[in-house]
Amino acid sequence: MSNMHAAVLHGRHHMTIEEVNVPAPGPGEILLKVERAGICGSDLHIIESDSAQAAVLGHEFAGTVAELGPGIERFKLNDGICSLPMIGCGRCVHCLSGDPAHCPTTRMIGMNMPRNGAFAEYVIVGEKETFLLPPGVDAALGALVEPLAVGLKMVEAVHWKPGETLAVLGAGPVGLAVVVWARALGFGDIVVSDPVQARRELALKLGATAVCDPSCEEVAGFCERELGGAPHLVIECIGRPGSLDLACALARSGGRVVIGGLHMHEESTRRIVPFLKELKISYCMMYEARHFDYTLKMLAQGRINPRPMITHEVSLSELPATMAALAQPNAFGKILVAPGRLRS
Template sequence: MRAAVLTVDEPSLLVREVPDPTPRPHELVLRVDACGICGSDLHLAQAYKAQYPGVVFGHEFCGEVVAVGSEAEGYRPGDRVIGFPLAGCRRCAACLSGDVAKCPSMTLNGVQRPGGYAEYVAVGALEAFLLPEPVDPDLGALVEPLAVALHALDRTPREAGEPVLVLGAGPVGCAVALWARALGAGEVVVSDPVEGRRRLAESLGAATVDPAKEAVAEEFAGITGSAPRVVIECAGAPGLIQHASEVVGTDGHVTVVGVCLKPDTFSPAVSVAKELSYRFVAYYRRRDFARTIAQLAAGRLAADRLVTDRIGLAELPQRFESLMEPNNDCKVLVHPNR
């Protein structure tokens, strides 16, 4: 099959012929319909490519079952499923509660195991969710980033109807904005310096602020009538935790979703003076996937607006490099079998 593999040279990805996956007893093999390009893949390619040569990225995928392992139950060829890319030991407390990300032996499709930047991918039958009939495969590939956003909001203390400030209008920031509106936030304000991304956030029902030209806290107060008490940082750039501490109000809370791979600093004095609380979040739980799928099936999340482009596997290496530079894209989907 064809797959985009990570190289130690430039470009970061090259499309090559690699062996087709064969299902282990408890696995399914999927013909990949769609796989999202995640910012974490871009970060890994920039900072850690020497550690993962030859890996096939892609942990946001949906596909059709083409092979079923001898002990895999509940699926048959022709079923369309969404891959839950985290696999654990299935025995520890974290796994049994559905919080697989906290399993000490957790592995991830697209890092420790081959991912969805390929024509086919293997996933455990227990790490798969059936795609409901009303949901198309492109939306299925959005379940993973939407579950990240839902988990972040679920871990954020906030009152019903309370306004929310989101820093960053990339895929995760826009997904947080989408979920925040769906969950009843009184107003969602998104801060991003890129005009195209602000326009996308506005199409999702958010108000926007340009932090390069406007005072974020003042603009938020002008829109909502109060200082932000809830700030969700979704960009993962150095300096944003400090920025969040400066714009959030007294007794406020900051949730950090963005993964900054560089050393970062912030002034504790600001946080102490305001008596702020922080929470760092990662991944999601199985119930976040299930809830996201249910909301998509019910038509309650207009997630298709997050998709700004669809490409074939041959186009992926060049597009992957371009996404490392400033751009207006939100979620780009790869269709490996197009």
């Protein structure tokens, strides 16, 4: 193999489709032929930042084995696979417990690895971080495993008990993944707040029991009416200034709050509110290998159906314009890129 097409980011909002060398997998690595790759909110943070350097983004993906690095026996050519978007050292306490996200030397695919991301025809992945796609799980569902694993870890972190009510702030792909799991795992009342009507409709389709437009109505008043009181549990999936305070203001006394949004800004928060309510607040980042494993099992058994999350599919050449459209207010759900198709 010699050349491939990749979407190379050269700086703030400057992405071009280029022909680059197909990388060769080293020991413990696999060359994955990308069939579908999802666009993530964190990709938008990266292209917005002034420090954006030459990089290939894309960390939510699935495809097939194109080439095996030396010594790999667990997979064979053309196997359908998806991977955690990171390659850990394999030796530290975090890697050994299946949590390469906290490995001090982990290499992040589509983030800090030089020009190795899934917005390309091929990407290098780690064998330890890779899973076979079970029968019935195609590449589109495989590309949703990463955002679903994010939502699963948040739902796990909220420690739900039967009878407790949940409010989800934000119905972007992560908020929607939270709804999918809350429904599948038996939560009763699931209220979702988002100002975009199309996203509220998606949330209802995926299992929300009531949806609120925060630009028209106070979420607290809505919860009071729908749930008969403040929610026991709040999962924040917004990542904008003020959303920590909003989550804490909404939860009932003794409640639990999970912060899952990516808060890149400095911000002062009103600590007296969670203090007086004695809230338990946890922050949640990424996932462990077991979250991928469980998600794939639930998909294979048909016990979750996240496919409605996918609202658009684009070719690689359409990616730069799609990223620009995502920077504006929009009603997109999850957008998948098909890098094998250069044009639509």
